[in-house]
Amino acid sequence: MVRYALALLLLLFASAFLLTRSAPRAAAPSVGEGKFWGVELWLFPKADPGARWRFSAREVDYDAKRRLARVEGLAEGARFKDGKKDLLLEAEAVAIDRYDNLTAPQAVITLPQECWKLYLTGEKNEPVRIDQNRGFFAPEFVLEGPGVRVEGKGFRSDFALENASWRAGKEEWRTGENHACPN
Secondary structure, eight states, X not given: OHHHHHHHHHHHHHHHXXXXXXXXXXXXXXXXXXXXXXXXXXEOOTTOTTEEEEEXXXXXXXXXTTTEEEEEEEEEEEEXXXXXXXXXXXXXXXXXXXXXXXXXXXXXEEETTTTEEEEEEOBXXXXXXXXXXXXXXXXXXXXXXXXXXXXXXXXXXXXXXXXXXXXXXXXXXXXXXXXXXXX
């Protein structure tokens, strides 16, 4: 009789153990990680609270571990400062890091109000950088505007192109052209 009671007690404990043990679960995907197609993306840089960036792209690939978004097939890139569109960005691909800074192999920046066009070119180990605190950095550049063309190396500037610097440059001033800006 004691044997049967012990066997029954052992069976109850084993049943209780099996019933309370949780079943193995599949790993949940990381929130916000993956590929997205046909995307409109807004970026609100913490370093520049008055600025907003809007991107329309074919594809965005977000790596949550590295906190890096790769924007491919950029159809439109624009920066708004205090509600006004102050620059346009053209690039085939852009990476956005955890600090909202942008990098690209090359980029074309248009400042529509000033009629400036800035062609930025990176190098293999040094891409074009758009730092939300400081502005533009590029190994090589060409800047065109009404009556002027400047090219050089080691370009850096704020977003308004008011504090631009470079080295090994060449400046070309054109006279006799219509320098009116349509904006």
